[in-house]
Amino acid sequence: MAAKKIWAVIPAYNEGRSIKSIIENAQKYVDSVVVVDDGSRDSTKNIAEKAGAMVLSHVINLGKGATLRTGCDFAASKRAKYIIVLDADAQHNPADIPRFTEKLGKYDIVFSYRKRSAQMPFVLRFGNWFISRAMSFLYGIDINDTQSGYRAFSAEAYKKIRWNASDYSMETEMISKAGKQKLKYVQIPIGTIYSDKYKGTTIIDGIKIVLNMVWWKIFNGR
Amino acid sequence: MAIGTIIGQAIGMMFGIFMMYYTFLNYKRKQFTGNEFVFWTALWIVFITIALFPGILNPLLPLTGALRALDLLTIVGFAFLIFSVFYNYTLTRRNQRQLEAIVSNLAISKRKK
Numbered sequence: 001m002a003a004k005k006i007w008a009v010i011p012a013y014n015e016g017r018s019i020k021s022i023i024e025n026a027q028k029y030v031d032s033v034v035v036v037d038d039g040s041r042d043s044t045k046n047i048a049e050k051a052g053a054m055v056l057s058h059v060i061n062l063g064k065g066a067t068l069r070t071g072c073d074f075a076a077s078k079r080a081k082y083i084i085v086l087d088a089d090a091q092h093n094p095a096d097i098p099r100f101t102e103k104l105g106k107y108d109i110v111f112s113y114r115k116r117s118a119q120m121p122f123v124l125r126f127g128n129w130f131i132s133r134a135m136s137f138l139y140g141i142d143i144n145d146t147q148s149g150y151r152a153f154s155a156e157a158y159k160k161i162r163w164n165a166s167d168y169s170m171e172t173e174m175i176s177k178a179g180k181q182k183l184k185y186v187q188i189p190i191g192t193i194y195s196d197k198y199k200g201t202t203i204i205d206g207i208k209i210v211l212n213m214v215w216w217k218i219f220n221g222r
Numbered sequence: 223m224a225i226g227t228i229i230g231q232a233i234g235m236m237f238g239i240f241m242m243y244y245t246f247l248n249y250k251r252k253q254f255t256g257n258e259f260v261f262w263t264a265l266w267i268v269f270i271t272i273a274l275f276p277g278i279l280n281p282l283l284p285l286t287g288a289l290r291a292l293d294l295l296t297i298v299g300f301a302f303l304i305f306s307v308f309y310n311y312t313l314t315r316r317n318q319r320q321l322e323a324i325v326s327n328l329a330i331s332k333r334k335k
Binding site for chain 1: 322328
C-alpha cells in the first residue's frame, strides 16, 4: 500500500464546537487527518471520529506540545512525507493548506505569521513581539510570529526538530532547533480568527517560554 | 536561659514531633516502606535533639567557621532545603517524561490495533 503523503495533525482539547468543520475542510487538502484528543471532557473525540479523522486519545491532559508530538510521531510512523499542524479552535483556515504544501518541496519548514490587526488582543501582540525579539537576540533567527501554531514540515525535518516541551514552549523550541539544524524555512502570512480569549498562550505561558529559551541557550546549546 | 530561646526550642520540638507523626501516618498508609519510616523517624529525632540541645553541635563550630550552633543549623538547613528542591525537581521531571511517554504510546498503540 502506498504511503499517504500529506498529513494534517490537529491537537484538540475540548473543541467539540469547532472540530467538525476543521476536519471536513482540512480533508479537502490533505491525504489524512489525525486528531489527537488531549483528554477532552466534551465530545471532541466522538465528533472527530464521525467526521472521518483518525483519532488518537490521551487518557489525561498533557498540553499542546505533548499532544502534537504524539500526532507527529504517529504520522511519521505511517510514513507521512509532509506534516501540517493546525489548531482545532477554528483560528486557522484549512483553505490555507495548499499555500503551505506548495512551499514544502523547496523548504524544510513553513512557518506562518498572523497579520497584525486590531482584532489581535494587545497582550498577544506585545507578547509575540517580545518573544520574537528574544528569539532573534538569543538564536539569531528572525521569525515574525513565534507563537503561530499553523506550520508545515517534511517528515525528515521533523526528526531534527522533534521537541521535548509538553506545553506552548514547543513552538519556540521548534524554531530554535530549526535554526540550530540550519533547516531551510520560509514564512507565509495567514488570516486568524480569535474566538476565545481565554484559550491559547497566556502571559504566564509567555514568561515560561522566554525563560525556557534562555535555559535552552545556556544548558542545551540549542 | 532566655525566653526567646525556649520558645524557639519549643517550636522546633513541636515541628519535629508533627513531622514524626506525619512520617508514621505515611507508613501506616503504606506510602512509606519500613526502611523509609526508620530513616525519616531517625532524622526527626536528630532534629528534635539538636533543637533541644544545640550545644551538641559545639565541637563542629571551629571546623565550619560558624560562630554559634544556631548559625550552623541554619546553614545546614538551607543546604538541605536547596538539595530537596533540586531533588524534587529532577524527580518531577523524570515522572513527567515517563508519564508523557506512557500516555503517548498508549494513544498510538490503541490506534494501531
